[in-house]
Amino acid sequence: MTPMKKTSMTLTQILRTIILAIVFLSLTCLLYIGFKQDDQLTYKYQNLYFSLGLGALLAGLATLLLTVHVNEASPQPKKWWFYPLLSALLGLGCMTLAYAYLGVWPLGERSVMIVDMHHQYAPLLAQLRDMLLHGGSPLYSFEVGLGASFLPLFGYYLSSPFNLILALFPESMLNxxxxxxxxxKNALTAGFFALCVQYIYRRRDISVMIVSILYSMMMYLLAYSWNIMWLDCVMVLPLIIMSFEKLMRTGKYLPYVLTLAYALYANYYIAFMLCIFMVFYFLCF
Known part of the structure; x- marks a missing residue:
């Protein structure tokens, strides 16, 4: 009986792989033909990049739905990390596709450095990178006019721990x-929202992934993604809500304190709004 079971599993995996390949190739061909006529996709190979990416994403979703349908007869509960991880990966893929369609470098000629990011945030991020690699006081800087306190600038614009990633890139690759x-940050936003939904609604299915992608791809994040210091609070909000729910259900306050403290540290401007939101959330609990 065991060899038959192994053979059956192997055939099932082969079938899924073939279906994935067929769907991917078909979608990519159709998308390429359609997007080739799009005036927005003017950068060299941009329509090919976008078609390949979107084709892979849709084919992967089709295969996932097929897998869920096949396993409905004998459902097995997924691990707690399965849908959050999948949501994070899909969130990363969707945001990358959005940037590819908009022609953001390296998939186009546009840049993430727009509006205040270009005139204000990027120079500060470059200075932070210089401090991380070559030393310098985060309290005072002579690069600001004739010299000024750097701490207020750090507290509002640069305090996100994600900015440590700047040290991994050369100065010429700041963009x-x-x-x-x-x-x-966008990928983690989707993953954290999935964790929150799983905890509050006690469910582990594909709906968790769907609502997580909707949250991570909302227009606020897309339109204001150049305000990079605001993204941390949007990212950690699901964890704050989940920690608050845990506090009210079990009395464990430490996760709530830590997540809210992170938001206040990362960007007090948006965190102040989150605090007001949590007051209303408590009143409606």
Missing amino acids: EAILVITLL
Whole structure:
């Protein structure tokens, strides 16, 4: 009986792989033909990048739905990390596709450095990178006018721990470093929201992933992604809500204190709004 079971499993895996390949190739061909006529995709190979990425994403979703349908007869509960991890990966893929469609470098000629990011945030991030690699006081800087306290600038613009990633990139790749930080925050936003939904609603199914992607791809995040210091609070909000629910249910307050403290540290401007939101959340609990 055991060899038959192994053979059956192998055939099932082969079938899923074939279906995935067929769906991927079909979608990519259709998308490439359609997007080739799109005036927005003007950068060299941009329509190919976008078609390949979107084709892979849709094919992966189709395979996932097929897998869920096949396993409905004998459902097995997924591990607690399965849907949050999948949501994070899909969030990363969706945001990358959005940037590819908009032509953001390296998938186009545009840059993430727009509006205040170009004129204000990028120079500060470059200075922070210089401090991390070559030393310098975070309390006072002579690079600001004739010299000024650097601590207020650090507290509002630069305090996110994700900015440590800047040290991994050369100075000439500051644009790419900011893009990586933005994509990473967006991916974690989807993953953390999935954790929150799983805890509050006690369910582990594909609906968790769907609502997580909707949260991470909301227009606020897309339109204001250049305000990179605001993204931390949007990212950690699901963890704050989950920790608050745990506090009210079990009396364990430490997770709530830590997550809210992180939001206040990362960006007190948005965190102040989160605190007001949590007051209303408590009143409605």
